[in-house]
Amino acid sequence: MAVPTLHPHTKADVRAMLREASGRGTRVLVTGGHRHLDKGNPVPVDVELWTTQLDRIVAYEPADMVAVVEAGIRVGHLAAVLGERGQEWPVDQPADATVGGVIAAGASSPRRLRVGAVRDSVLEVEVVTGDGRLVKGGGRTVKNVTGYDLPRLLTGSLGTLGAIVQVALKVRPLPRARRTLVARGDALDLGRRLLEAVPLAAAVLASPGTVEVRLEGWPAEVEAQTAAARRVTSELLVLEEADFPTVRPWQDAPVVVEAALPPSRAPALAAAAGEAWGALLGAGIVWVGLPSADGALSGLRARVAELGGIAPVVRGPGGLGEPPPPAMDVQRRLKAAFDPRGILAPGRGWGGL
Amino acid sequence: MAEAAPRTEGRGADVEGARRALAAALGPDGVLADPLALRIYARDASMVEGGCALVAFPRSVEDVQACVRIAAGHGLPIVPRGSGTGLAGGATPIGDALVVATARMHRILEVRPEDRLAWVEPGVLNLDLATALRPTGFTYAPDPSSQQSCSIGGNVNTNAGGPHCLAYGVTSNHVLAVDVVLPDGRLERFGSEGPEWPGLDLRGIVVGSEGTLGIVARICVRLTPLPPATRTMLFDFPTVEACAQTVTDVIAAGVVPAAIEMMDHGIVVAAEAFAHAGYPTDAAAILIVEVDGLPEAVEAQGRAVEAAARRNGTRHVRVAADEAERALIWKGRKNAFGAVARIAPHYHLHDCVVPRTKLVEVLSGVYRIARRHDLVVTNVFHAGDGNLHPLLSFDRRVPGTLERVLRASEEIVRLCVEAGGVLSGEHGIGLEKRDFMPLVFSAEDLAAQDCLRGAFDPDRRMNPHKVLPAGARCGDFAMARGRSVEEALARMPEGSWI
Numbered sequence: 090m091a092v093p094t095l096h097p098h099t100k101a102d103v104r105a106m107l108r109e110a111s112g113r114g115t116r117v118l119v120t121g122g123h124r125h126l127d128k129g130n131p132v133p134v135d136v137e138l139w140t141t142q143l144d145r146i147v148a149y150e151p152a153d154m155v156a157v158v159e160a161g162i163r164v165g166h167l168a169a170v171l172g173e174r175g176q177e178w179p180v181d182q183p184a185d186a187t188v189g190g191v192i193a194a195g196a197s198s199p200r201r202l203r204v205g206a207v208r209d210s211v212l213e214v215e216v217v218t219g220d221g222r223l224v225k226g227g228g229r230t231v232k233n234v235t236g237y238d239l240p241r242l243l244t245g246s247l248g249t250l251g252a253i254v255q256v257a258l259k260v261r262p263l264p265r266a267r268r269t270l271v272a273r274g275d276a277l278d279l280g281r282r283l284l285e286a287v288p289l290a291a292a293v294l295a296s297p298g299t300v301e302v303r304l305e306g307w308p309a310e311v312e313a314q315t316a317a318a319r320r321v322t323s324e325l326l327v328l329e330e331a332d333f334p335t336v337r338p339w340q341d342a343p344v345v346v347e348a349a350l351p352p353s354r355a356p357a358l359a360a361a362a363g364e365a366w367g368a369l370l371g372a373g374i375v376w377v378g379l380p381s382a383d384g385a386l387s388g389l390r391a392r393v394a395e396l397g398g399i400a401p402v403v404r405g406p407g408g409l410g411e412p413p414p415p416a417m418d419v420q421r422r423l424k425a426a427f428d429p430r431g432i433l434a435p436g437r438g439w440g441g442l
Numbered sequence: 443m444a445e446a447a448p449r450t451e452g453r454g455a456d457v458e459g460a461r462r463a464l465a466a467a468l469g470p471d472g473v474l475a476d477p478l479a480l481r482i483y484a485r486d487a488s489m490v491e492g493g494c495a496l497v498a499f500p501r502s503v504e505d506v507q508a509c510v511r512i513a514a515g516h517g518l519p520i521v522p523r524g525s526g527t528g529l530a531g532g533a534t535p536i537g538d539a540l541v542v543a544t545a546r547m548h549r550i551l552e553v554r555p556e557d558r559l560a561w562v563e564p565g566v567l568n569l570d571l572a573t574a575l576r577p578t579g580f581t582y583a584p585d586p587s588s589q590q591s592c593s594i595g596g597n598v599n600t601n602a603g604g605p606h607c608l609a610y611g612v613t614s615n616h617v618l619a620v621d622v623v624l625p626d627g628r629l630e631r632f633g634s635e636g637p638e639w640p641g642l643d644l645r646g647i648v649v650g651s652e653g654t655l656g657i658v659a660r661i662c663v664r665l666t667p668l669p670p671a672t673r674t675m676l677f678d679f680p681t682v683e684a685c686a687q688t689v690t691d692v693i694a695a696g697v698v699p700a701a702i703e704m705m706d707h708g709i710v711v712a713a714e715a716f717a718h719a720g721y722p723t724d725a726a727a728i729l730i731v732e733v734d735g736l737p738e739a740v741e742a743q744g745r746a747v748e749a750a751a752r753r754n755g756t757r758h759v760r761v762a763a764d765e766a767e768r769a770l771i772w773k774g775r776k777n778a779f780g781a782v783a784r785i786a787p788h789y790h791l792h793d794c795v796v797p798r799t800k801l802v803e804v805l806s807g808v809y810r811i812a813r814r815h816d817l818v819v820t821n822v823f824h825a826g827d828g829n830l831h832p833l834l835s836f837d838r839r840v841p842g843t844l845e846r847v848l849r850a851s852e853e854i855v856r857l858c859v860e861a862g863g864v865l866s867g868e869h870g871i872g873l874e875k876r877d878f879m880p881l882v883f884s885a886e887d888l889a890a891q892d893c894l895r896g897a898f899d900p901d902r903r904m905n906p907h908k909v910l911p912a913g914a915r916c917g918d919f920a921m922a923r924g925r926s927v928e929e930a931l932a933r934m935p936e937g938s939w940i
Contacts, residue, residue, distance in 0.1 A: 150797065150799055151694065152690050152693055152694045152798060152799045153797045153798050153799050153828075154693065154698075154798075155797070175696050176696075195638070197637075201637070205611065205615060206637065208643065208646060209611055209614070209615045218890070222886050222890070223886065224886055224887055224890040225883065225884070225887050226887065226890075226891070228795070228863075228864035228882065229797070229862055229864075230795035230796065230797060230827070230828055230829075230862075230863060230864050230867070231795075231798075231827050231828070232603055232607060232612060232795050232824070232827045232828075232829050232867040232868065233795060233864045233866070233867060234600060234601045234612075234650045234866050234867065234868055234869070234870050234871070235864040235865040235866050235871060235875075235879070235882060236871065236879065236882075236883060236887075236888075236891050236909065236910075237647060237650070237651060237891045237894050237895070237909075238601070238614065238646050238647055238649065238650055238651075239890075239891075239894075241614065241643045241646030241647065242642060242643060242646065242647055242894070244643060244646075245642070245643055246642055246643075250642075261698065262696035262697070262698060263696070265696070288667070288670055288736055289667065289669075289670075289735060289736060306735070306736070306739055307738060307739045307742040307743070309738035309739070309741070309742060310735065310736045310738040310739040310742070312738070313736050313737070313738045314736070347638075349634070349636040349637045349638035349639075350635075350636040351554075351557040351559070351635040351636050352556070352557050352558060352636075352637075353554070353556035353557045371558065372637055373557075373636045373637045374637060374638075397634075397635060397636065398634075398636045399634070399636070399638060399639065399640050401638075409640070411640075412640055413640070413641075414639075414640040414641020414642070415630045415631055415632055415640075415641065415644070416624065416628075416630045416632070416644065419624070419630075419644065419897050419898055420641055420642050420644070422896070422897035422900075423642060423894065423897045425897075426890065426893035426894060426896070426897055426916065427890070427893075438641070438642070439640045439641040439642075440640070440641060442641070442642070
């Protein structure tokens with residue numbers, strides 16, 4: 090059943106709305122583009138607070154490689170603005186997702202081997218706490234150890250600590266050349282050999298019967314990487330400037346799990362994952378598509394736990410799963426510090442935070 | 443105030459009981475109580491000196507837990523300490539503190555190239571780790587200039603940087619997990635050997651927390667592939683402005699070198715006299731630029747950087763011919779702070795970061811401030827990050843000099859903040875900069891940070907007085923803003939002096 094929605098236009102609106110919600114004990118789900126809401130334990134809420142009207146670019150100086158934006162700006166809009174100046178915020182998330190949503194979900198790029206995780210790109214954060222305080226942490230420089238790292242605390246916090254209203258992002262030059270190499274065969278074995286042979290690849294994605302190697306950089310560099318890949322297999326399809334990845338066999342499943350585990354154990358999981366999977370080799374990410382969130386999901390999670398990883402659902406039902414996070418008392422006190430009345434999607438986080 | 447006897451705090455601390463318990467737990471050589479020996483641990487590499495009651499030298503995680511429990515049981519605050527190379531007073535103890543020095547925990551526990559990670563103890567030295575990893579084809583990327591002597595545990599606590607953070611990112615980007623002994627003595631693992639972890643990013647909070655949340659007892663670091671090729675270049679410029687403009691032009695051209703370091707005339711002269719690196723001592727400023735990656739990328743980036751330098755009037759282009767020459771060029775840069783002892787016996791420095799595009803403006807302001815206070819200032823810094831290191835050289839034995847230095851350094855900090863900068867890029871806040879925090883954060887921001895601290899350490903036992911100014915209290919949103927130097931000095935915690 091749809092819940093009522095709030096549409097703040099300013100940070101002051103967000104403060105007033107959350108202050109009032111705290112006063113009344115109204116449970117609030119902070120949302121952006123509704124693209125990452127399945128990541129998190131499903132919990133009942135009384136109202137959704139949409140950040141999508143907070144969509145201004147506050148400051149962008151390309152030579153500083155820093156962009157300050159309001160959290161409700163769409164990823165696609167930001168990409169267009171940055172792209173005009175030859176830069177990108179490397180997350181590779183859906184164009185209609187919001188920047189705040191991507192950060193709150195901790196959704197990183199499949200190119201993370203080369204571009205890093207989203208947590209490394211958030212320099213400053215402004216957040217409205219559950220009781221309506223505006224709190225800033227971090228700073229608008231590419232390097233900063235001034236005080237505790239609130240940007241990292243908020244990244245991946247799933248909306249349980251506050252409404253992210255503004256962020257400063259570290260952006261980077263767009264690669265001058267981009268190329269995807271596609272090879273067919275025993276994907277896990279072939280992928281392993283390509284990962285070893287191709288220096289500094291942005292991604293090596295194995296899926297049933299297919300390996301895609303993502304290359305980016307200077308044109309001559311990409312040529313050299315391609316030549317290295319050809320020494321592993323001569324049967325390579327070369328796709329220039331294509332989206333990555335080109336195939337996602339897990340994508341259309343009713344339930345999609347994004348498992349994260351030590352990189353060397355990813356193949357063991359993928360090998361037992363059926364026909365709807367993709368493994369980012371060297372990075373330790375395995376997506377698995379499942380028909381439903383029942384027995385197959387708990388079986389998969391048990392296997393991931395044996396391998397030392399986690400397996401949250403990122404699309405469909407199923408929530409975050411085990412294990413409970415460490416130092417639950419510390420996590421609860423952090424929650425209480427930012428959301429003293431416990432109105433922000435209580436239970437949505439790991440361990441029921 | 444300079445030589446006033448330190449007053450202790452935390453009355454009721456049972457120091458003798460703690461000493462006996464530590465000696466029983468760690469062995470007699472595991473605890474230090476001799477007043478003369480304790481003086482060595484009364485400060486780090488900053489200007490602030492304090493004092494402590496005891497120093498403990500754990501050899502294992504269990505020892506660390508014992509230290510924390512004994513300190514708690516006997517009412518002693520705890521100050522974690524790595525190599526003591528910190529520049530902000532973060533490891534300077536105050537009052538009846540127990541200093542927990544991790545220098546004897548210096549084993550590399552596990553190297554797993556297949557998982558691109560290694561587990562290390564906190565006392566492992568930064569350069570020792572990089573050297574040990576080299577045969578595997580990987581490295582640990584953060585490389586603070588003090589890497590020969592600073593420890594990974596210290597690096598984690600200050601979220602240390604270094605020249606190569608421009609392309610590779612700071613310490614936090616390279617720490618996958620930490621095993622932390624919390625203030626109640628419990629051991630918890632934050633983060634994961636994999637790329638994601640359950641719960642809030644507590645590892646992200648612990649990194650850079652300056653020992654205020656717990657003691658980092660084991661660290662899982664990310665391994666970075668060694669670049670197949672590297673090119674180190676040195677340029678010299680007739681003006682500081684031309685040098686700084688080159689930095690901006692390089693970035694604007696879409697090139698992110700592995701490192702861009704700038705040194706002004708004063709520091710070039712001092713470093714050259716020490717390192718004999720062949721630096722041009724008649725230049726107004728020099729730039730060291732390193733690019734790395736595949737040979738093809740190195741070639742393309744090298745050309746772009748050289749073009750930017752030539753456009754801005756570099757007089758020479760020197761490219762390191764081999765590893766020996768590369769090491770020599772870096773030797774002068776990494777030992778620059780030591781080399782300034784040739785200018786005057788003492789130095790004081792800040793590590794503010796400003797937006798790259800404000801470098802020229804801020805640098806000329808720094809020179810102006812130094813001139814006004816009749817001080818010698820030299821600049822050597824991570825120009826690509828906008829991370830300044832203005833170094834004020836002085837002789838504190840000359841009456842009135844220290845006051846001038848502190849006044850000038852406050853003006854420098856304010857100048858950087860007004861340019862949109864932050865207080866510290868890599869050294870941390872510690873004691874020296876904590877009273878500047880209200881320049882960049884509101885009372886509500888600081889109160890939230892204190893709440894965060896309290897979530898880990900409700901009794902505020904870990905490294906008290908550090909990072910947050912005295913007035914920042916969780917739940918208390920009314921505090922004074924921007925204090926004068928006199929007030930700041932007067933507000934230094936009891937038991938510490940500059």
